[in-house]
Amino acid sequence: MANKKILTIGFSLADDQAESCEFDSEASLLDWDIILFKPDINDYLYRRESTFEGKPCLSDDQSFKLRAQSEHWRREIKAAIEHGKLVLVFLSELTPLSIATGKKEYSGTGRNQKVTRIVAGYDNYQSIPLGLKPIISKGKEIKLSAKNSDCISSYWYEFSSVSSYKVIVGGEVTPCLLTKHGDKVVGTIATSKNSNGALLCLPDIDFYPASFFVGEEDEANEGGWTPEAKQFAARMIKAIISIDKSLRSSSELTPEPDWAKDTKYRLSQEKLASQKLLKIEQDLEVIQAEKEAVIDEVKDLGRLRNLLFEKGKPLEFAILDALKIIGFEVSQFDNGESEFDAVFESKEGRLIGEAEGKDNKAINIDKLRQLAMNVHEDLERDEVCEPAKPVLFGNPYRLQSIDDRPEPFTTKCISAASSSSTALVFTPDLFLIAKYLKDKHDAKYAAKCRKAILTSIGKVVFPEVPKEVVAGSEQPKSDEA
Known part of the structure; x- marks a missing residue:
């Protein structure tokens, strides 16, 4: 056997x-x-x-x-x-x-x-x-x-x-x-x-x-x-x-032989039950399709949380989603010779970003070199007249709880960012403002957040999320009450 x-x-x-x-x-x-x-x-x-x-x-x-x-x-x-x-x-x-x-x-x-x-x-x-x-x-x-x-x-x-x-x-x-x-x-x-x-x-x-x-x-x-x-x-x-x-x-x-499956041997009630089963199966297909659509929606919405713990492409895509929510027009650029993680702009200005996630380390100067090259290569394009604002998005110590993480950027990284007018964005901070703006349309607050990125040199400190959105409380209650 x-x-x-x-x-x-x-x-x-x-x-x-x-x-x-x-x-x-x-x-x-x-x-x-x-x-x-x-x-x-x-x-x-x-x-x-x-x-x-x-x-x-x-x-x-x-x-x-x-x-x-x-x-x-x-x-x-x-x-x-x-x-x-x-x-x-x-x-x-x-x-x-x-x-x-x-x-x-x-x-x-x-x-x-x-x-x-x-x-x-x-x-x-x-x-x-x-x-x-x-x-x-x-x-x-x-x-x-x-x-x-x-x-x-x-x-x-x-x-x-x-x-x-x-x-x-x-x-x-x-x-x-x-x-x-x-x-x-x-x-x-x-x-x-x-x-x-x-x-x-x-x-x-x-x-x-x-x-x-x-x-x-x-x-x-x-x-x-x-x-x-x-x-x-x-x-x-x-x-x-x-x-x-x-x-x-x-x-x-004993497995039922094929000849015994002939309709002439089927009971009338068995036929009715089969028809009822077919109807239920059709209803289930509709419900399953609706369920899968909602699951996809939940996954898409939950993708923003990748700003808290991801690296690589998942982190890059979450950053693009967050920037769109804030009000930027965003894209990734790859012409075969140059590749940029994020190109984003608004009426306030144009920026180029690089993303870096670290498992158990702070963000260092490695990506700043790449970011400086990207700004230079971008400026060499005929359609670009002014250098873009460089932005480094960092998600350091990504596997630790947010409250337990040390300073996200090394001292050397902060110093180098100051000399190159680079903005440093801690992606969990970006998550908090994107979450608020996703839940509540607030054009004035979004503009303040865009301005914070555009004008900052070194670590970006976003304006505080308006207090009124956190008013009230949510407590569980039994459905038997």
Whole structure:
């Protein structure tokens, strides 16, 4: 028998037969024979915006991403089972949190206006297409149920000692594992009526104990898998392939032959249901197209945040977007001999810019040389009569939080900028004014920002964002209120 294609989601195994992907992956599960899934959304908790009723509360953007990702896995897991795949879910800790609903309530007016963001409860189990109704409860005393556990008996003999339950499962489910006392459900099995596929939910396992990784005593291999990790992975793969084989032998379905698909054998209600399904599919296509258009719009709008952390072309494009918002006519110039990151102008004047992003350093004088050459080459063009104002856009220490970053430009860079009348723009500063102007049309403020760039020598200090736009507050509120 050919090797089974195995995918792990949310964790990895130390075996080449098992490939892995993160929870945020968009992978299709139809490419795999066996899928091991762990609903781990801790990365979202690290990116939480605030707390609400003691639970992490996600921003609008992260709320959308989590809901969309959970729906993706629900869809993919269900499709995989219907196509005869085995999906094994490790029931990790329940992670309750609050997500935005997209609805807001407004009270008050003007500077006293208050915005209340409507949120709803959510958790990591929303990604599993089964009504598990998990309740937080932890323990290790587990037994096989009297029924429905034959297929996992050898697996349980092998891995019961390293398994522990993090939740008790409610709802109408078929148990395969129970607590030793009280017979509470901690493992379930659901088989498809239309294929050989199955969804198996089992107690959690720690796939990353310290003994699985090479320590600092072996500097050359530090962080790599140990022989113990590889042995564990081999045993795990052998056990789940055995589960798959056992399930298939007990519920082998004969594929429907082509002649049996003839319309004369179809039930009237089946025909009506098929027509209803076709209509739903058509509606879904329209909704999906609308969803993709909104996703593209969100990505385009969010591209401005590249000013905070990007480098290279993504940073250059974000700078061009910001300059347009401020009121400049912008372009990039490349005639095969000369290439400029940004050429921008307004009624106040004409400028040439260069962009530089640094991972963990301040912006130095390197780009100033290139910028001076660009101004000179630009002036050599027949249609240009006066030298353009040079502007260096810098995003130093780009991987650090804005508040934690040191001075963005080196002393030598600031000194050289003064002698060449160059303006130095810290791109996170540019983001703040572009964000304000994107949200509120303010021609007077935009003109002040353009003037600040045109007249500055050295680091540009933009005029303060008008206070009234930050008046009021936005607080979360449950959608059940």
